Amino acid sequence: MTSTLAPLVVDNLSFRYRDRQGAAIHNLSFTANPGEVLLIAGASGCGKTTLVRCINGLIPRSYKGEMSGKILVFGEEVKDWKLSQISQKIGTVLQDPERQILGTKVVNEVAFGLENLGMPREEIYSRVDEALNFLKIPHLRNRETFNLSGGEKQKVALAGVLAMRPSIVLLDEPLASLDPASAQDTLDAVRLLADQGLSILMVEHRVEDVMRIKPERVMFMSDGEIRYLGELSGLSKVVNYREVKLPAEDIVERAKLDPPPVEIKVLPGVTSSEIKQDALVRFEDVAFGYESGVEILHGIDLQINRGDVIAVLGPNGAGKTTFVKHAIGLLKPKSGKVLVGGRDTNEASVAEIASMLGYVFQSPSHMLFAPTVREELAFGPTNMKHTKTQIELEVKEALKIVNLVEKENDPPLALSFGQQKRVSIAAILAMRSRILVMDEPTAGQDYQNYMNFMDSILQMPAFEAIIFITHDVDLAAIYANRVLIISDGRLIADGKPQDVLRDFDRLKANRIIPTSLLALNLKRLSATGRFMRAEALAHI
Amino acid sequence: MLVAWRYRERKNSFIQSFDPRAWVIFYLCCFVSTLSFWDVRFLLPFLVIAIFVLLTSGVKWHEIRRAFLFIVIFIFFFSILTFLTGRGGSEVYKQEHLIREFRASFSILGWTPVLKVTVERAFFAVSQLVRYASVAVMTILVPYSLNPALYGITFKGLGLPDKFAYAMDLTMRFIPTFGRDFQLTMDAQRARGYELEKIDGGLIAQVRKLGPIVVPVTIHAIIGSEDIIDAMDLRAFGVGPRTWLDVLTYTTRDRILIAVGAAILTVSIVLGFMGFGKFWVPEVLLGMF
Structure with missing residues (x-):
């Protein structure tokens, strides 16, 4: 029936x-x-x-x-x-x-629901094996859940649901x-x-x-x-192609009928005459490993210059976050040197480095604590011993740039996720940091929100360089003028997006999947000379 | 929820050769027995057991070094503090035999600090040291030796109800996640120039200054626990008696261990009732002062 x-x-x-x-x-x-x-x-x-x-x-x-x-x-x-x-x-x-896996071992995790239903043990084992086989992951059965990759975790979570044989x-x-x-x-x-x-x-x-x-x-x-x-x-x-991310060809078809998008001016605070070779940050043969002795970064050599918008790509666990934590002095190299504004990070405190580099963490809730947005923004400059009048001015300006003036007295934790993200950027702006460093800036936001967010950040006059870690190849293609690929703790590519992202085999080897926008941009590169968003390609 | 554990399967580990339930029972028996004595002659056997367990645990020194040093410093600090102030011991001895008195050469508002070294104080400090050390050494080994995957079934096997056993299991495993969130927040605030080391002011001011760490960590713990509750509800947690996939079976050696633990506890309690094991100072020393 x-x-x-x-x-x-x-x-x-x-x-x-x-x-x-x-x-x-x-x-x-x-x-x-x-x-x-x-x-x-x-x-x-x-x-x-x-x-x-x-x-x-x-x-x-x-x-x-x-x-x-x-x-x-x-x-x-x-x-x-x-x-x-x-x-x-x-x-x-x-x-x-990460938040729904309860078992320490894969087999326990997959069995969790069945255990709760009080099924006989033999039945549980047979269903667990059935679910794991179905998803082609029987080899994970006795692994510990914290050692799994992101994709494996998600499949194990799926297996836990499948074991209950839902329709x-x-x-x-x-x-x-x-x-x-x-x-x-x-x-x-x-x-x-x-x-x-x-x-x-x-x-x-x-x-x-x-x-x-x-x-x-x-x-x-x-x-x-x-x-x-x-x-x-x-x-x-x-x-609306601005609300949902459609394949690039579809956007081009639709956008042809609309007026061309306004070109954004990237890092307007940096004039072309200022783009000199004096590095803001310099990595000299940097290696790093935790106490356990395994080396995570090896031989990193590079410099970050004025005007750089750098996208850092690479698989999970490749050392991307470890790399940027060195730039902001949260980690110190085991060998080699990191120089920030000419100063060795081994000799500078994190607070001193903060005036040069500001780090926005993936989740704003890891840093927001103050009762009002204004106090939240004053926190950094106060720690850096700026004067009261200076802080007042810095907070006001930061609020204006991120467009949150009317939220000045609201508690930051009561704001929407997108607004919280903007508060976390403003907190960095208020410290007058010259380089903005962001870990997965688009995480937790929908397409339209994160595109608007990136547009507005890149147009902020306060920053001299921006670095962001991302999994989104399109974000790197559209916004960055320099792309780094980090894999196994090594810098394996560093160059303009159109040079680094054209090698599809290398991308795939590093768990980066080329997108329709990337393919379309490469196809039209001879006409455009650089990568563009799909809406702009529609008018070329 | 997913963080690396201190636990490893260790070759030739004495602790790990037992069923975790048997081990927990033995541990609790030793724990309660130790706390029922003040006599250093009765306490020493427990320290010997603890050291034996430590040396046969298979835990490497470099794994345990930091935690161990922390506990050693902690115990020494408190034992010395009791020794210096003479407080804490006064409940177990009435009379003191003075060895030497040190009188400060200055006085503060008419009060001259005096350090009285007495036989009782010295022996009390030694007893306290032995007592805490035996308990601490046994306790510190737990996270290194007991398989976290078996926490739930261990508690269940000890007679706790399903929900409670699983809650204990989750709580134990939540602690490292909490540690990771704490580190993330700490990093985020340090990047904003916050230095925990430089916190000063009165007690209330100091607590207030911990806000930048405490608030985000708490909020995260709450958000995280909501997701965990949803994930558990969606997989029928708590609807009825549950099956525990892992099975623990007692072997003869486990039964022996439990019997030994129970015997130790019974003997300790009986001795206690008979008035043995109270604070003790060698007669010889008393005669000397």
């Missing part, structure tokens, strides 16, 4: 969180079919996560509020089901595998914390599941990446409503 019914029907679903005004989602209706990948896209705050929570039962069981409408699983309404019942039909993989799998931004090659591995696993007859609902704003596995349908949400639901080919016609 049940086989003829759709695995999931969402009928006129609305929800409002108890402590918030306005509904997070309104009147959503759709059906998920067996064997299909349904991609759910949309900007931050469009209601994607709320929809996922309604389907997997966390709403209204863990998150309270007003809910109306119906959710039917194989024709049965799930309203009165227990979470344990739902979890056997609907499996959920959360965004960050529907929800994935909430499963690619967010993965490098491009790991993301591709995860996507291949997802395709495999759908091909075996499962219904897959995948929330993801890296639409272009997901397109590789040809999702059967796409749902585009905005303001808690469904704006588009249909085949993939129709998506680029209905959505």
Whole structure:
């Protein structure tokens, strides 16, 4: 009987969180079919996560509020089901595998749900092996979870869900914390599941990446409503190409009809006459290893000059963060020297280096603490013993540059993620650091937000150079004028984007996946002479 | 949740040759017994057990060096402090036999600092040192020797309910994650010129100045625990009696260890009731002063 019914029907679903005004989602209706990948896209705050929570039962069981409408699983309404019942039909993989893996060993992690259901041990073992074999990861069975790569972790999390034999799998931004090659591995696993007859609902704003596995349908949400639901080919016609990252060719087609984008002026504070060879930062044969004795960086030699916008690419664990931590003096080289403004970092304190380099960490919540934005921004300059009047001026200017003047008295932790990210940049601006260093600046932001964010940072007059670590090849291609590839602790490439990024074999060897925008840029390089964003290519 | 552990499987390790439950029971028996004595003659056997366990644990010196030094300094500091002030011991001895008195050559507001070295104080410091050292040495080995993957089943095996056993398991494993978040925040604030070493002012001012570290770390712990709770709920945690995948089985040697632990504890309690093991000072010394 049940086989003829759709695995999931969402009928006129609305929800409002108890402590918030306005509904997070309104009147959503759709059906998920067996064997299909349904991609759910949309900007931050469009209601994607709320929809996922309604389907997997966390709403209204863990998150309270007003809910109306119906959710039917194989024709049965799930309203009165227990979470344990739902979890056997609907499996959920959360965004960050680090935070959902509970077991110390892979086998324990995959077994967790089955243990909770009180199944006999033999049954658990056979299901664990079945799930691991299915995802082609039986070799990971006895590994410890903390030793896995990002992609492996995500697949282990997926195996933990599959072991419960659900008919529907929800994935909430499963690619967010993965490098491009790991993301591709995860996507291949997802395709495999759908091909075996499962219904897959995948929330993801890296639409272009997901397109590789040809999702059967796409749902585009905005303001808690469904704006588009249909085949993939129709998506680029209905959505704004600035809101969702589409393949470069589609953007070019669409952007031809719009006026050409305004060219951004990169690092306007640096005039071309200033770009001299006097290095702001110099690495001289730097090597580094932790106490355990394993060397993480070897023989790094380079200099950072005025006007450089440097993208640092490379696989996870290659030493990218260790490299930038040397520039800001948080780590000191084991051999060799790092000179910041001509001074050896071994002789300068981190506070002294901060006036030269400001480091923005991946997650703003690792640094925000003050009761108001103003106090947050005054923290750095106060530590650096600037005078009161100086600090007041620095804070005011920083707020103006990041466009948060009206939030001056708000608590930073109550701001949206994007605003928090801007506060963390302003905190660096207020210290008058000359070089901005960012670790994964786009993490946790949707496409439109992070493009606007990057545009505004590059146009800030205060910085003389910018360095950012990223997994996003397009970000490197569009914004950087110099690209470094770090792999196994070595600097294996350093040059202009068009020189470094043209060698696809080298990129792939370093777990960097070429994108449609990169390919298009290389194709048109003879006409353009440099890399550009797709909107600009449309007018050439 | 995912951080490297101090635990390794070690060759020929005495601790690791036992079922973790048997080991925890033995450890608790020794712990309680040690704390029931003040007599250094009764305490010394426990120190001998602790040193034996340490030397046969298979833990390498370089792994344990930092933690070990910290504890040694800590114990010495407190023993010396009690010795100097004479406080702490006064509950276990009434009378003091003076060896020597040191009187300061100055006085502060009419009070002249005096250090009285008495037989009781000296022996109390020694007893305290032995007592703490035996407990600390045994405790410090736990994270290096017990497999974190078995924490849950160990607690369950000791009779705790499922939810509680798993909660203990998670808590134990949460501590290193907390350490990692702390390091990240510390780095982020140092990059903004914050120097923990330079914190000064009164107690309240000092606590306030820890805000830049404490607030982000706490917020992260809360956000992190919400995700963990969701992840557990979504996989049916706590709906009924759970199966623990790993199975622990007692062997004869485990039973012997438990029996030895229980015997030690029983004897200690009985001796205690009979009035043995109280603070002791050699008669010979008392006669000399």
